[in-house]
Amino acid sequence: MTTGRVEAFSDGVIAIIITIMVLELRAPHDVTLAGLRPLLPVFGSYVMSYVYIGIYWSNHHHLLHAAQHVTGKCLWANLHLLFWLSLVPFTTAWMGENHFATWPVALYGSVLLLSGVAYNILVRALLASPGNELLANALGSDLKGKISIVVYLVAIPLAFVSPWLSLALYIVVAITWLIPDRRIERNFGE
Amino acid sequence: MTTGRVEAFSDGVIAIIITIMVLELRAPHDVTLAGLRPLLPVFGSYVMSYVYIGIYWSNHHHLLHAAQHVTGKCLWANLHLLFWLSLVPFTTAWMGENHFATWPVALYGSVLLLSGVAYNILVRALLASPGNELLANALGSDLKGKISIVVYLVAIPLAFVSPWLSLALYIVVAITWLIPDRRIERNFGE
């Protein structure tokens, strides 16, 4: 089975996740610039989640581009990843509307952690599929994915010391991921 | 006519169904873990519906992958299936927000039942299309689909005895379906 429809469905789900987050930005009745100020934390958390979902889309794009075959197990590993990503709008809203309070920031990180684990499971399911031997060569050790998970595991409890420290770590992870997976691109790109 | 655009449109509708259910998870104002507790039944019903919609997407994917041709009748059998699936977010919300009360649980099962029947109608419409002879061989008797419908017919009235019994049966059906249709995969997969 080819990867075409898995990509199309994932694109649909990710496109909707990225877009419905904006519904949390409700137009204020105040028509001055001051009316926008209460929206700033909501906007800030939207930007962070947009970047994170963008990273997942971009890496997912590279990953499935390199893969040649998907099995039934891969379909469910993919649905499992999309499940955790689908919770991002909720954790983004809870965090943004409550000005980055402790529990919302910890939950936000937990969903990032579980999404990271789910991505790792998807990579392994694709590697285990027959016909994806080239992918194995291209992917290498996935060091960046493993480090991210460790950073999340540090950042989540840190929210109970200071949520801003956790946020700083989430931003650091995002920045490291903004660089696309050059190993795949080097091997498969034109 | 090829199956490409039917898949694309179905992917779109299913992606949106799966994603708008998450809008029912409204961010609470309480920033403690206790603030999430009232959301637990909503979350639980979201998980169940996510799995069900995922099953439909996965089976739909296998089914249309095996089919070669769609007629106008197939388009409408597909739209009919999507209609019942489109009601899942409503029944999920009614059930989750009312802590799995009798009528919501019975209605939830009824929409599952009608979706199951609609899927069966779609299978038959595809089998009746010229050029899909290979699909007939691959599909076999669709025993699992028929058993599911019988289980729903038992589970719906059972909600008036105890909604938890019905839920247990819905979960049993979901688990049996989580295993993809190996008959098709065996015959058509790589």
Next chain:
Amino acid sequence: MTTGRVEAFSDGVIAIIITIMVLELRAPHDVTLAGLRPLLPVFGSYVMSYVYIGIYWSNHHHLLHAAQHVTGKCLWANLHLLFWLSLVPFTTAWMGENHFATWPVALYGSVLLLSGVAYNILVRALLASPGNELLANALGSDLKGKISIVVYLVAIPLAFVSPWLSLALYIVVAITWLIPDRRIERNFGE
């Protein structure tokens, strides 16, 4: 330019239109069957609009399948059609929530009328594109489209006599369209 991306984008918009209508079906707090009764007109108008949007998707599918080339003018004729269809969720909600009152029923028909006209403009834009000569043969006179427009023109003022008469006419038009455009299917289908 090929029709691929026009189809994909239209599929996306139509899939969202069909799905967000269901958001109007808000889960009641009443957990008895009586709690669903006030939703009946909302549900009824949803069913009608679902069928109409399904018809447009199905005909659009047949039309673009038969077309080979799209020009910039076709893109805008298509966006113009999608604009009127995008108003269907609004008119559906206004009509359903107000139990099929006169003005909502008249406005609902007006949006159907303008969608019908927009579809006709799209057909003509496609026919005028170079390389679509086969489409011209396949489409014939589009009698059904012209009759629909006449029926809408009768049904809209009739809402001020009785909205139920208008609704009956909308349903009659829908039934005539449920039969896919066999002329195209006969010529281009497998």
Next chain:
Amino acid sequence: MTTGRVEAFSDGVIAIIITIMVLELRAPHDVTLAGLRPLLPVFGSYVMSYVYIGIYWSNHHHLLHAAQHVTGKCLWANLHLLFWLSLVPFTTAWMGENHFATWPVALYGSVLLLSGVAYNILVRALLASPGNELLANALGSDLKGKISIVVYLVAIPLAFVSPWLSLALYIVVAITWLIPDRRIERNFGE
């Protein structure tokens, strides 16, 4: 890497952006024509944003059709463009619900300006990708894009004199863009 999935994902996001704007058109309880009057500014701003998003989709379609290759940098330039477009429903709602007041009109223009800049960045990222030499010939100087940015820069401060002047300029820009990029079409179209 080919452009297929970038187009599909962008189509999804743009389709959702265009469609969720309609959710701002909430069905009034008043069933007379007078009940629709308060919706007129919301409707007007919806029409303008629909046309703008349509222009972006149409130009994006032409642009990626002409491009042959996308790099990781192009993916992010594209996500950056989609980010600003995703804010259009918010600025549209703020402007429409507040009858085109000064700050909302200025913010609306600012998001248009940033979208215009983001589109320009995407064009440059595509031109810098290896294998897109033909695109460079086809695109020419992008005079229209540069003029639009200048007009936005004039229109935004003008909102503090009169928001209607700004709106007039936004409409002028939209009209100039409604004409598709004939340079690309001439070179790559059939």
